[in-house]
Amino acid sequence: MANKEKSAGKVLQEKLFSQRKNGILKLDHSEVEKIDSFCEGYKRFLDNAKTEREAVSTAVNMAKDCGYSEYDPKKKYQSGDRVYYNNRGKSLILCVFGTEPMENGVKINAAHIDSPRLDLKQHPLYESSDLALLKTHYYGGIKKYQWATIPLALHGVIIKANGEKVDVCIGEDDSDPVFVVTDLLPHLAQEQSKRALPDVIKGEELNVLIGSRPFNDDEVSEKVKLSILSILFDKYGIVEDDFMSAELEVVPAFKAKDVGLDRGLVGAYGQDDRVCAYTALMAALECENPVSTCVTVLTDKEEIGSVGNTGLSSEYLKHFIYSIAEGAGTNCPTVLSHSTCLSADVSVAFDPTFPEVCESMNSSYCNYGVAMCKYTGSRGKGGCSDANAEFVAYVRSIFDSNGVIWQTSELGRVDLGGGGTVAAYVANLGIDVVDVGVPVLCMHAPFEVTAKLDVYMAYKGFSVYLKN
Ligand code: MN
Ligand code: MN
Numbered sequence: 001m002a003n004k005e006k007s008a009g010k011v012l013q014e015k016l017f018s019q020r021k022n023g024i025l026k027l028d029h030s031e032v033e034k035i036d037s038f039c040e041g042y043k044r045f046l047d048n049a050k051t052e053r054e055a056v057s058t059a060v061n062m063a064k065d066c067g068y069s070e071y072d073p074k075k076k077y078q079s080g081d082r083v084y085y086n087n088r089g090k091s092l093i094l095c096v097f098g099t100e101p102m103e104n105g106v107k108i109n110a111a112h113i114d115s116p117r118l119d120l121k122q123h124p125l126y127e128s129s130d131l132a133l134l135k136t137h138y139y140g141g142i143k144k145y146q147w148a149t150i151p152l153a154l155h156g157v158i159i160k161a162n163g164e165k166v167d168v169c170i171g172e173d174d175s176d177p178v179f180v181v182t183d184l185l186p187h188l189a190q191e192q193s194k195r196a197l198p199d200v201i202k203g204e205e206l207n208v209l210i211g212s213r214p215f216n217d218d219e220v221s222e223k224v225k226l227s228i229l230s231i232l233f234d235k236y237g238i239v240e241d242d243f244m245s246a247e248l249e250v251v252p253a254f255k256a257k258d259v260g261l262d263r264g265l266v267g268a269y270g271q272d273d274r275v276c277a278y279t280a281l282m283a284a285l286e287c288e289n290p291v292s293t294c295v296t297v298l299t300d301k302e303e304i305g306s307v308g309n310t311g312l313s314s315e316y317l318k319h320f321i322y323s324i325a326e327g328a329g330t331n332c333p334t335v336l337s338h339s340t341c342l343s344a345d346v347s348v349a350f351d352p353t354f355p356e357v358c359e360s361m362n363s364s365y366c367n368y369g370v371a372m373c374k375y376t377g378s379r380g381k382g383g384c385s386d387a388n389a390e391f392v393a394y395v396r397s398i399f400d401s402n403g404v405i406w407q408t409s410e411l412g413r414v415d416l417g418g419g420g421t422v423a424a425y426v427a428n429l430g431i432d433v434v435d436v437g438v439p440v441l442c443m444h445a446p447f448e449v450t451a452k453l454d455v456y457m458a459y460k461g462f463s464v465y466l467k468n
Pocket of ligand 1: 302346
């Protein structure tokens, strides 16, 4: 039977209309298997890197295995050399030296490794009504009620007065206890249910239950607190005052899991932005003998405004690029002004349960690929860097010509809310930058969801960018 000829309108439509399609429909079975196996490594990374410090130490170990060594500003580097710079154990720069002169600029992938969580206060431990609890101050933008009645783990470091560092991780091993923020039973929540959403659980109600059994001695008060301090002393050799010089983070205790009967999604804590951190890291680890010098940044403090000397509004990235530029005998500002960057951060995935918060034509969707977001910001693009069309066109063309499945995204409908990324701080250095990352469902919740195809396409996108 002869093929029915396409109508003139149909032919014209195929030529002129944007053709959007679910990425799974564009791939064959073997490519989908590759995606799934890539995400097994991703899930392991998420389980091992629940804090910024753990992400740095995990990434450093992976980098060393791939021939990276610690950066030495006095050393002369050749093309193909691979180095890392560890900024206080909380942010990390990886660099592979390229073959072309550095004055042509460097290529940067920049993701963040801090995630919303509950931080312990400096005097956290107290006893009330025969229970021991920890006071917290939440970090980043959370819906506080989501952090009650889920199993929690305690991660972080305690630096004793003598400088000794104690690493803490309780709640991850199957034999470990976990902790919990309590909530009211519905039977007695009549007054609580009248509270506005941000106050359903209030900031000062995010108290973590850590113990219940009193120290058996009638001579002492605060017996439960004493017994908890005694357990901590036996385990870590710490006393109550050591909490004052600690960074202890309360995070969900559950592990990364496949979501859905078809296992197409990953559910886990901290995917914003460790999904882009892992994919950018993997792209850096396999990057060999690039033309441009390639710089991968895993930064801290994005969730609270990129502040502090481990966040990207500080000068540590600029100082590093100046240092490698000087090493190559190149004018530093020239290197910066010729550099480009993918700000590797997540975007909102369209959620069919809450369609009204997004404008459907410009939202990103699960399984439609890695998402490029030209602008973020709020109330008329306020506070964002709004990428140059020329740079967007360049990224678009290298993605298209290298089989990267990608889409665009916008952070919700106009005037609803908004947000920002590290892009604006990178742009402040005179660097061309655009946001590229994975769409996420339930962003900033204890259990965030991404599509495996999008995770893989982020990795492929970052990889293609470093090579082209
Ligand atoms: Mn983010
Ligand atoms: Mn975030």
